[in-house]
Structures are given as structure tokens and as C-alpha cells.
Amino acid sequence: MIKRSQCRICASPDLEAVLDLGEQPLANAFLARAELGQPSPGYPLEFCRCANCGHAQLSVTVAPEVLFRNYPYLSGTSETIAAHFAAYARDLAERFLPQPACVVEIGSNDGTLLRAFDQRTTRVLGIEPARNVVAIARTRGIETVDEFFDERLARALASSFGRADAIIANNVVPHIDDLAGLVRGVEALLAPTGVFVAEFPYVIDLLEQVEYDTIYHEHLSYFSVRAAMRLFAQVGLGLFDVRHVEVHGGSLRVFVGRDRPPQASVARLLRLEEEFGLHSSASFRAFAAKARQQRDALRALLADLKAAGERIAGYGAAAKGNTLLNFCGIDASVLEYIVDLNPLKQGLYTPGSHIPVREPQALLADRPEYTLLLAWNFADEILRQQEEYRRLGGRFIIPIPLPSVV
Ligand code: SAH
């Protein structure tokens, strides 16, 4: 782990602390039963903002080799994400791709997005460091390089694979510490008329909906449109279109290229950021106060339910769930177990809180009175899937922006 002494975008040394979430284990470091007795390392989790350019970021960087070589998140586990990526691929193909086309995806995970392109007209290449996840993508026929994307790899690919008509990067730009290297790599690999398209959670949604649980060591940056523009401008690339999309609690999809006139969407969101007060530290301080209120309200609600003899489980052994559990001090004495669709997590225990992870069918079989929805970003999908449990009286607690029972 290294402590950052400079802003990841503007290199200013002036990083101001906004919210200290304490020492936390790595959010995806699920434990086997035999590991429960062993001490597990904690790393400071501190959300900061750059006093110079306003970019929100963590104060430390955990080595990517530790975080990403073996990775438990699979994009294809959620129907919501699979459908979102299918529409995403169609949209990109229609708007930007020549025929034939060449598409590279950074952080391609299990290949869910690349598979949605028409393989007869589009040559696709994934770049994904998680070896266990690459194995899954390859069995699905998606050619994948098992490396971290950086400038060196980008230059090598530009000569071996050729330059890309589209480079896509979803939920991975925030994971990269060396942002300058990333954008130099994108610049080198992108065909002259190519587009770089990226999606990542929007910092305004994080602040507004009090999604403090999306803060964990994998997420080094929390972007605004303004910060993203500033980053791409470093290599002469322009952010020419942006969309606000619903996934993961509210995300931005940015479109970046060379010599394309900016569309009205860009000015509109820049204005919104200004009006929100995103560029002042007051909006960040207000968020930190709300995060503490949310924690206190959730702890009080769960304590009342326990005192009344109710049984409580959790839904979604998500990385974000672990930030919430560890910040709120919720452990196996409060949540008996957590269910999750992902077979890579079932049978393991949550880091820090040591709560066992079971399969989703457990809820209906066991019928705890309450279930804390840790994966609130998939609320619609999960509530639909658990219709029967709910019909029989099971209730869900949605923690954000303030805990509510449905
Ligand atoms: N794009 C997918 C997966 C996001 S999870 C989606 O949106 O659902 C982040 C992924 O990025 C993980 O699979 C992780 O292994 C990968 N990753 C992390 N750092 C990377 C890097 N430098 N280059 C390429 N992939 C990276």
C-alpha cells in the first residue's frame, strides 16, 4: 500500500480528508472458514478531495496485483448488467462502428459486454488481469489478454492487434492509479477517428444518495464530468458527449475522441455540477455528515429489530456491502448470513464482519423476518426474484439514502 502525496489528476499536494471510514480489510477479500482465526490486514480507507481541482479520491493505493489477479465479481451474474451491456453494445455499434470494426475493452471481466457485439463484423479483444475471470471469458470465445492495461501494453497492442475503432472501459477507470498513463495508452491505441467510451459511478450520485458504501480500496477515483474532461485534455482528447445512466446507483457514460464538437449534454452536466456546489468542500462535508447519520440510523433500526426478537439476513455479498458492514460495525451477531447469486462467494465469509455467504434460495427456505439489501444497486432485480419470500411476509431494509423498510 502506498500513501498518495499528490492528486491523481492535477498532481497538487493538497488532498483534504472528507470522510474517514477507518481501517478496513479489502472489500473483495472473502475468507474461507479455515482463515477466520487468522489476523487479516486492514488498510486506511479515507475519502478525500483535491483542494486544487476538486477531484474526489482515496488517500492510499493498494497494489493492483493484490486486488485484481484473482477477482470474485462477475459482470454476467446480474441480469440487469447483462441487459444494460447488450443495449450498450448495440448503441455503440450503431453510432460509431465502421464495418468491419475493431473493439478493445479494458477490464472486460467475464466478457459479458464484448459478447454482445456481432462477432461476424467486429473483432473484439478483452484486457483483464484477473486470471480466474479470464478463464471464463475464454471459454465463452472472447479473446482476452490477461494483463493490466497501461501505456506499455497499449503501445504493444497498437502494433500487434492494430488501432481500435472503439476502446471501452466500464467501472475500471476509477480502479487505475496512474491516470496519466491510462490516457496516454488510450491515445496510443485509438484509431484516428476512434472513440473511447467509459462508464463509472458519478460522484454527484454518491454525494446526493449518500452511497458512501461505494467507497472501497478498488475505487481510487470518484469522477465528475469536469474532472474527466481535465484528464483527457492532458493528451489532447475531448469529451464530446456524456450520458447519465442508472446503473450502480447512478453513473456517467462519457464519449471521448479527437476533433469532435462537444454536444449540449456536456455543458448541461457541467452546469449541473456547478449548481450542485460540487466544486466547494461544503458539499463534501455535508455528505460526510449524512453518511454518519445513515450509519447511526441503520444501527438503531437493526438493534431495535434484534431487541424485538426478529431475525435478520442480508442480500448481496457485494464489495460495497463490506464497506457498510465494517463502517457500521455489523457482524454475524446481527446478520445471521448473507445470500448472493455468485457461486464464487457462496460458502465463504465476509471480510472483517465474518458473516457466512449462502445461496439466495436460503431466504425462502429459512424466512428471516428482515433482509438488509446490501446490493441496493440491483434492488429491482432482487425484489422481483424474491417475490415469494416477500409475499410470505419477508421484508427488505434498503439502507440508502436513509434506511427504509419495504
Ligand atoms: N467492466 C466490467 C467489470 C468491472 S470490475 C463491468 O463493468 O461489469 C473491474 C474490472 O477491471 C475487474 O475485472 C478488474 O480485474 C479489472 N481491472 C482492474 N485494473 C485493471 C487494469 N489496469 N486494466 C484492465 N483491467 C483492470
Ligand code: ZN
Ligand atoms: Zn487535483
